[in-house]
Amino acid sequence: MGNKLDDLLENGPVAINIGVQDFMENLKIQGSDVLQVDWAPPAVDDAEMLELLDKLL
Amino acid sequence: MRVAKRLTEQKGVLQAAALMGTEKNKSLLAEIGVAGKEISMATPNDLILAVKAENQQVIEEVLGNIDRWLQPPPDRAKTIPLRTLEEAIARLPQANLAVVSVPGQYAAREAQKALAHGLNVFLFSDHVPIEEEMSLKRYARDHGLIVMGPDCGTAIIGGIGIGFANAVRRGPIGVIGASGTGIQEFTTLVHRAGSGISHALGTGSRDLFAAIGGISFLSALEALESDHQTQVIAIIAKPPDPLVLANLRPRISRCPKPVVACFLGLPSKEFLAHVPGQIARTLDEAATLAVQLATGKTPPSFNIEPSALPVLIRRERAGMNPEQKYLRGIFAGGTFCYQAQQILKEAGILGYANAPLEGNKRLPDSHRSIEHTLIDMGADEFTAGRPHPMIDSRLRFERLLAEGQDPEVAVMLLDFILGFNAAPNPAGDLVPAIAGAKQEAQKRGGYLSVVASVCGTEEDPQNLKEQIKLLKETGAVVFPSSAQATQFCALLLASGKKRG
DSSP: OOOHHHHHHHHEEEEEEEEOHHHHHHHHHHOOOEEEEOOOOOSOHHHHHHHHHHOOO | OHHHHHHHTTEEHHHHHEEOOOOOHHHHHHHTOOOOHHHHHHTTSEEEEEEEEEEEEHHHHHHHHHHHHHHHHHHHHOOOOOHHHHHHHHTTTTTOEEEESSHHHHHHHHHHHHHHHTTTTEEOOOEEEEEEEEEEEEHHHOOOOOOOSEEEHHHHHEEEEEEOOOOOEEEEEEESSSHHHHHHHHHHHHHHHTTEEEEEOOOTTTTSSSTOHHHHHHHHHHHHHSSSOEEEEEEEEOOOHHHHHHHHHHHHHHHHHHHHHESOOOOOHHHTOOOOEEEOOHHHHHHHHHHHHHHOOOOOSSSOOOHHHHHHHHHHHHHHTHHHTTTEEEESSSHHHHHHHHHHTTOOOOOOSSSOOTEEEOOSTTTSSSSEEEETTSSSHHHHTTTOOTTTHHHHHHHHHHHTTTTTEEEEEEEOOSSSSSSSHHHHHHHHHHHHHHHHHTTTOOOOOOEEEEEEETSTTHHHHHHHHHHHTTEEEEESSSHHHHHHHHHHHHHHHOOO
C-alpha cells in the first residue's frame, strides 16, 4: 500500500490533463511530461446509462 | 474560461459569463439577475453565454465573433486530439497522475477512471458530491493512491507545480494542505526565508470533515513520512471536525518527523491543546517554525522592520478625513480572507463578510459592503460562469472602484497571487482601479490607504519584484505576506480610533 503515491513523489509527475488546457501548458513549461485529453461532456446525461456504457467500453 | 475572459475584455461589455446549462448554473445566473426563456430551456449539454453590454451594437459584435472565439487556436487544431483517458494512457504508459478539472458533475467519473488505471488524481473540480468524494478516496486508499481534492487548487510534487502553484526552491519541508492559497502563501514564505519544499500535497477542502475523516490527509502523511527528502511536515487547514482530530491525533503523534500545524480560524484553546506538533497561528508563523525546525536556525525575518511601522502609519493616516473609519478587504484568495478575519478579530475588529468567521456577520448582499467588510471574490456568487479572480481581475477592478466611492472607507486590503496559471500581471490589472479609488478620496479632501500583499517568488512567471514595484508606484503599502498586511490594517484602524 502507498506504493503508487510513493512512486509519484519519487519520480515526479507524469501527467494526463483532463480539462483546463492551461494546466497542461504550465506543466509542460516546468518540464513535466504531460498529455492533454480533449474532453467533452458525455452525449448521454444519465448516470445509470453512463455506468453501463463505462462497463461496456 | 478563455471565452468568458475574452468576452469580459471586449469594449462595452459590462458583465459576461460562459457556463454549461446545468440546473445549478442556471440558478447561479438567476441570482445575478440573468434569466430568460433560452436559459431555462438550456440543458447540461448546452453552453450558455450571457453578456450584458452598454448597447445592442456591442452585443451584435460579440455575436458576430463568438463562433471564431470558440474555435481552438490554430496550433492546437493541427495536432490529433486525444479523446479519452485510455488513449492518453496508451501514448504515455508511465503516467502516474491525472489532473482533472472538468465540471463537477462529470469529475468523479473521470477521477474514478483514472484511479482504476492506477493513476493518482489531482482533482481541481469543485461541486463534487461528498458521497462521490468518499467513494473515490476509499478506492484510492485501498489501492495505494491519493485523490488530491475535489476543490484542490494547488500541489507541488518534486518541484513541479500543479494547478495554482508558485516556483519555489526544492528543500526539506513537506506540506499537507486543505487550502490552495494557504499552500501558496506557506510555500512562497518558506522559499523567501531561504529554505524549500520537498512536496506539497493538497487534500481538498472537505478532507478533514467528519464524512471523509481525513483519508487523503493520512495517505499524504504516510507518503511524506517515508519520503527521503522531507524532514519536516507542515499541516495547513481549517480546524478539522473534533472527532476527526481525535482519530488523527495518535497517528500524527507517532510521526517520526517534526510536525508544524496551522489550523486557521481561531481554534479554541481546548482544541489546540489536543493538536500534536508545534502550533502556528498564522501562515507566517507556520513558515518560520518549519524553516527553524528544518535548518536548526531562525530564518531571516520576512517581516517589515517593526520600527518602520509607526512612520508608515502616520503617513497613511495623515490625509484622512474624520469619517474615514472602515476597512474593505477585497480578496482573490479565500484563505487570505479567512486569515484576515482571524487576525482582525484578535485585534478586536469585527465586521461583515460573504464567508464569515465566527463573530463576523454575513453580508446580506455580497455585492454591497457594510462598515468593515471582507470579501472573498473567489466565492460562488462571483465566479458562476466567470474566471476566478486569480485569473481575471475584472470583478475585483469594479469592486475597488465602487468601494472608492464610499467616503467612509479608510483602508483597502488587497492580495495579489502570482504563480503558474494565475493572471500574467495581477498587480498591473488593478493599478488603474487603485489609482482611481485613491483619486476619488482625494477629490473629497481625504486619503485612501491601500495595503497589499503579494504571494509569489522572483522565479514566478509574473516576477515578484516587478509586481511589488507596480503597486508601490501607485502608492500602495506592500507587505511580504497577507498576515502582515492585515496586522498593519489593524494598527492603522486603531490609530484612527485613538485620534478620533
